Amino acid sequence: MYEYVLKTNQLSKKFKGHTALDKVNLSIRKGSIYGFIGQNGAGKSTLIRIVTGLAFPTEGTVELFGTSEEQALIQARKRVGSIIESPALFPYMTASENLEANRILRGIPGKDCVHRMLQQVGLQGAGKKKAKNFSLGMKQRLGLAIALLGDPEFLILDEPTNGLDPMGVIEMRELLKQLNRELGITILISSHILSELHLMATHYGIIHHGKLLEQLTAEELDEKCQQYVFIKVDNPGKATTVIQNELDTADFEVMQDGSIKLFSRIEQPGKISLALFSAGLEIEKFMPMGEDLESYFTKRIGGNVHV
Numbered sequence: 392m393y394e395y396v397l398k399t400n401q402l403s404k405k406f407k408g409h410t411a412l413d414k415v416n417l418s419i420r421k422g423s424i425y426g427f428i429g430q431n432g433a434g435k436s437t438l439i440r441i442v443t444g445l446a447f448p449t450e451g452t453v454e455l456f457g458t459s460e461e462q463a464l465i466q467a468r469k470r471v472g473s474i475i476e477s478p479a480l481f482p483y484m485t486a487s488e489n490l491e492a493n494r495i496l497r498g499i500p501g502k503d504c505v506h507r508m509l510q511q512v513g514l515q516g517a518g519k520k521k522a523k524n525f526s527l528g529m530k531q532r533l534g535l536a537i538a539l540l541g542d543p544e545f546l547i548l549d550e551p552t553n554g555l556d557p558m559g560v561i562e563m564r565e566l567l568k569q570l571n572r573e574l575g576i577t578i579l580i581s582s583h584i585l586s587e588l589h590l591m592a593t594h595y596g597i598i599h600h601g602k603l604l605e606q607l608t609a610e611e612l613d614e615k616c617q618q619y620v621f622i623k624v625d626n627p628g629k630a631t632t633v634i635q636n637e638l639d640t641a642d643f644e645v646m647q648d649g650s651i652k653l654f655s656r657i658e659q660p661g662k663i664s665l666a667l668f669s670a671g672l673e674i675e676k677f678m679p680m681g682e683d684l685e686s687y688f689t690k691r692i693g694g695n696v697h698v
């Protein structure tokens with residue numbers, strides 16, 4: 392059995408002297424939703440193309456479902472579904488005809504899977520409408536249905552929310568979460584916007600200039616991005632009583648040095664300071680702390696905000 396669906400080992404890709412991937416060691420645990428985040432040109436598509444067999448690495452290896460042997464990898468890739476860049480659709484065919492054409496092209500037996508895939512992505516009502524007349528959200532759903540043909544265990548999606556409106560992003564997120572939860576499909580999803588992966592990804596990998604800077608779990612990211620008010624007063628014991636009684640919350644932590652991290656009521660700094668002040672406490676420090684997702688990402692890649 393394998394614990395990781397995908398592992399890359401010192402994976403590098405050079406294009407005429409330009410290093411697009413630089414010794415990347417990425418690992419995706421079975422059952423996870425891996426958010427692969429990086430600015431445009433960071434190397435996401437290059438890695439995805441190598442993993443799916445569309446490009447070759449200059450150095451390093453790819454391990455899929457526990458195997459990195461060349462012939463076995465060809466078989467392993469049959470267990471992977473992908474959307475790379477925009478999904479390739481036949482514009483003059485309906486959703487169901489697109490799926491049927493892809494099913495035949497890929498030699499997948501059993502016509503009944505077409506209907507099942509349409510249902511899975513919520514396109515069963517698309518009827519006679521041709522793909523060229525679909526909204527971008529519908530096109531992405533159809534692309535996903537095509538990627539799901541053959542019941543893959545691992546889905547690789549390169550920027551599937553690119554160009555979608557906020558509602559479309561939410562729909563895609565819910566759909567992917569459902570596929571992960573109900574069918575146990577492991578998902579690699581790339582994006583250049585961290586907040587689009589948030590609420591969906593269980594793990595993250597941050598890539599910048601071809602280097603994998605960090606891999607972390609959703610819990611670790613949330614912890615790093617948790618917002619709180621840092622409070623230092625002359626009498627921490629009294630302050631905690633005031634917080635509980637006056638602010639009606641126990642969502643705080645007293646640190647060893649007596650400073651307090653208050654995690655709720657943070658949108659009411661005036662109310663917090665007034666409560667402490669009115670109780671006769673001397674406030675030495677009072678600071679909102681923590682950062683949002685995008686600023687964490689920006690800081691991690693070195694402060695360049697142009698994504």
Ligand SMILES: Nc1ncnc2c1ncn2[C@@H]1O[C@H](COP(=O)(O)OP(=O)(O)OP(=O)(O)O)[C@@H](O)[C@H]1O
Nearest residue numbers: 406410411429430431432433434435436437438583
């Ligand atoms: N076929 C190619 N020939 C030359 N350079 C390439 C080629 N493909 C990619 N690159 C370069 O490699 C780097 C990584 O590109 P890649 O497409 O992997 O980035 P990305 O993170 O997917 O960005 P995007 O979100 O813009 O697709 C970029 O500098 C790109 O210009």
